[in-house]
Amino acid sequence: MKIQLGFALLLGLSGAALATDDGTALLKQGEQLAVASDxxxxxxxxxxxxxxxxxxxxxxxxxxxxxxxxxxxxHDGIGGYTEQQFARALRDGVRADGSYLYPAMxxxxxSKLSDADIHALYTYFMQGVKPVEQKNTxxxxxxxxxxxxxxxxxxxxxxxKNRFQPNAEKSEQWNRGAYLVNGPGHCDTxxxxxxxxxxxxxxxxxxxxxxxxxxAPNITSDTVSGIGGWSNEELVQYLKTGRVAGKNQAAxxxxxxxxxxxxxxxxxxxxxxxxxxxxxxxxxxxxDKQAADRFGQPLNVEPTLRGLHPSNANNTVxxxxxxxxxxxxxxxxxxxxxxxxxxxxxxxxxxxxGSGNPANLIxxxxxxxxxxxxxxxxxxxxxxxxxxxNPLTDRQIAAISNYVLKNxxxxxxxxxxxxVAMLRTGGPVPLLAMLQPxxxxxxxxxxVVLLALIWLCGRKRK
Numbered sequence: 001m002k003i004q005l006g007f008a009l010l011l012g013l014s015g016a017a018l019a020t021d022d023g024t025a026l027l028k029q030g031e032q033l034a035v036a037s038d039x040x041x042x043x044x045x046x047x048x049x050x051x052x053x054x055x056x057x058x059x060x061x062x063x064x065x066x067x068x069x070x071x072x073x074x075h076d077g078i079g080g081y082t083e084q085q086f087a088r089a090l091r092d093g094v095r096a097d098g099s100y101l102y103p104a105m106x107x108x109x110x111s112k113l114s115d116a117d118i119h120a121l122y123t124y125f126m127q128g129v130k131p132v133e134q135k136n137t138x139x140x141x142x143x144x145x146x147x148x149x150x151x152x153x154x155x156x157x158x159x160x161k162n163r164f165q166p167n168a169e170k171s172e173q174w175n176r177g178a179y180l181v182n183g184p185g186h187c188d189t190x191x192x193x194x195x196x197x198x199x200x201x202x203x204x205x206x207x208x209x210x211x212x213x214x215x216a217p218n219i220t221s222d223t224v225s226g227i228g229g230w231s232n233e234e235l236v237q238y239l240k241t242g243r244v245a246g247k248n249q250a251a252x253x254x255x256x257x258x259x260x261x262x263x264x265x266x267x268x269x270x271x272x273x274x275x276x277x278x279x280x281x282x283x284x285x286x287x288d289k290q291a292a293d294r295f296g297q298p299l300n301v302e303p304t305l306r307g308l309h310p311s312n313a314n315n316t317v318x319x320x321x322x323x324x325x326x327x328x329x330x331x332x333x334x335x336x337x338x339x340x341x342x343x344x345x346x347x348x349x350x351x352x353x354g355s356g357n358p359a360n361l362i363x364x365x366x367x368x369x370x371x372x373x374x375x376x377x378x379x380x381x382x383x384x385x386x387x388x389x390n391p392l393t394d395r396q397i398a399a400i401s402n403y404v405l406k407n408x409x410x411x412x413x414x415x416x417x418x419x420v421a422m423l424r425t426g427g428p429v430p431l432l433a434m435l436q437p438x439x440x441x442x443x444x445x446x447x448v449v450l451l452a453l454i455w456l457c458g459r460k461r462k
Contacts, residue, residue: 164178
């Protein structure tokens with residue numbers, strides 16, 4: 001009973017406290033929950049979109065899923081939702097009109113939210129968010145993924161509707177971390193691998209998984225594959241700023257999470273997350289022999305390159321060392337040690353280069369890195385097709401990646417042109433998506449066979 005009361009107070013859900021103010025505390029609580037849930041990252045278009053007005057295209061393996069307007073607009077948003085309908089959408093994945101949401105909206109994690117949390121969020125979105133009249137962009141996935149009613153069966157298989165329950169044997173800090181990680185923070189949505197039907201693998205929670213072109217790494221307590229070798233303070237710093245020298249720097253979706261959500265959480269919440277993650281069951285990838293941040297050392301090859309490539313006017317240089325010298329060394333330094341303040345990080349003792357999965361190294365080159373946390377604005381230009389600097393081919397990016405891996409990172413990992421091309425086009429395609437072109441003909445054949453069997457059975461009866 002003591003820990004449950006303490007946990008309620010920690011969440012700001014004390015009924016007495018809420019009853020003594022004019023609703024300001026409830027609005028603030030709802031806003032904090034919206035920040036912790038990172039609602040803005042998906043429901044606001046990058047580059048100046050109106051807050052929570054939707055229209056952001058989420059690239060899923062099944063196709064592009066567009067986020068919806070969740071402002072209190074009566075025509076285009078959720079202004080007509082009752083609190084019960086709001087709760088059902090958030091925790092069960094069912095909209096007010098009865099149609100099903102795709103789990104790109106992490107209702108599988110939001111199902112852990114309590115009724116009090118839902119009430120605070122509903123109050124915030126209805127009273128604290130400005131309504132925006134902006135039409136929703138329809139999501140049009142290919143058949144059969146466009147059949148939203150099929151999500152009812154998926155939910156029966158994979159949606160756990162149990163609300164979060166504090167563990168009386170653990171501390172309030174641990175329980176707070178467990179709640180944030182598994183509930184509003186929905187860390188498992190990205191950091192847990194997916195099964196054949198694109199649900200989170202229950203036997204490998206937080207063990208890492210691909211999210212489009214990026215790899216969300218293992219964040220279990222394992223000291224080799226996970227974050228077991230990080231201190232609590234290093235984890236807090238990473239969540240707050242997006243980087244820890246000699247460890248890692250946030251990019252892709254994690255950069256968005258830091259920019260829009262994590263940096264605004266109270267210090268005690270970040271420490272609670274760290275405490276919980278360090279207590280999770282360790283899961284190790286069999287290919288990992290040492291921690292990703294333990295690879296590499298300084299190496300300067302500039303002296304051996306002088307005069308070898310006098311001209312690159314036609315962008316024909318394909319040697320990894322020369323390409324590194326021309327495109328990377330000015331920021332990451334000729335020996336790969338990065339800038340003195342590590343705003344441009346070292347390429348050794350870096351999880352992006354020491355990981356057994358090179359996706360984040362390749363994607364950083366392809367798509368760049370952009371992250372703003374506090375007063376620090378981090379920008380690494382991209383070298384992909386949208387580059388305004390120097391677009392590189394798949395072969396050239398593979399050559400740079402292999403040079404970096406061999407000299408500064410995990411030398412057992414190699415990158416091919418095909419690897420780069422796959423990430424350039426959105427990442428690995430799961431089996432379910434690969435089978436999509438054959439599903440309609442297969443369903444057609446099955447229907448024909450079924451009708452034929454019914455006809456034959458009818459003839460036999462006659």
